[in-house]
Amino acid sequence: MKKIALFFLAACMLIPAVGMAAPEYTFVRIENLPEQEIGERLLKEVYKRAGIEIEVEAMSGVRALEAASSGEKDGEALRIWSVGEKYPSLVRVPTPLSALTTQAFVRKDSNIKLxxxxxxxxxxxxxxxxxxxxxxxxxxxxxxHEVPSEDLLMPFVQAGRAEVALTSLENGMVILKNAGITDVVPVEQPLKVHPLYHYVNEKNKNLVEKIDAVIKEMTASGELEKLQKQYAEDILNK
Structure with a gap:
């Protein structure tokens, strides 16, 4: 009887718990960037609607590209168009998932206009x-000047070590808020607006058509834009 009980216990341990299934795919994103956090939330919603469980890991920009392009991870949550040109092993999902601005930030007393x-x-x-x-x-x-972390950008300009800091508008405003910096401000208009695309490693290229269809549907309905604005507000109001 004791042997039967032990066998039953061992068998139960081999059965995955309900709701504990491992993600089917693991993607990466750049850490400490608001637009990337927004992209992660959007991507999870897209894959959820496609019936696919995913995980997204945050890491440095350089490390994320290495992991995604080598196949160590399944792809990048979102990147600009040129990434697909530079890394042939990353397959771009054709419809943009989101967008970001390249925004200049300057000292308030600099009178710099761009x-x-x-x-x-x-x-x-x-x-x-x-x-x-x-x-x-x-x-x-x-x-x-290349700094190793986003949170160093605004102090770098504030201290006069550079005249202009470049990042996205959302990220720059979060950095300023968190650091309590009031004498560095964004210039009036962005230098460039970039569509952001989801990339999968070439080993997962079978995902492209299915995920693109979901993004197209959410874009056409206006839901993708609505969610992006909601997630941006959530981050700025933290």
Whole structure:
């Protein structure tokens, strides 16, 4: 009888608990960026509607690209268009999932005005290492400082070590709020607006058509935009 009980206990331990199934796919995103946090929430909703369980891990921009492009992870939550050109092993889902701005932030007393990316060459610039949209817009410029973490951008400009910090509008406003910095402000208009796309590693290219169909449906209904605004407000009001 004791042997039967032990056998039954061992068998039960091998049966997965209800609701405890492991995610089918694990994607990555850049850590400490509001637009990436928004993208993670949007992506989970998209996959939920496709009937697929996923997990999203946050890591540095450089590490995320390595993990996604090598196949260590299943893809990137969202990145700009150029990532798909530079990393052939990452397959772009055609319909944008979200969007971000490349926004300049300057000291309030600097009187710096920027209306186009071409004007950046006049100034010293701070960007975050591993963030593609700011890396692309400063390509070929000489006076560019790469900081290892987003939260160092605004203090870098505040201290006069660079004249302009580049990041997304949402991220910049969160950094300023969290750091209590009031003498660094965004310029009036963004330098560029980028659609953001979901990427899967080539081993998962079978996902593209199904996920694209869900994104298209949510875009057409206006639900994707509504959720993006809701998630952005949630982050700014933390």
């Amino acid at each position: 209306s186009s990316p071409d004007e950046l060459k006049k100034f010293s610039i701070a960007i975050t290492r591993g963030v593609a949209h700011t890396k692309d817009i400063t390509a070929g410029l000489e006076n560019v």
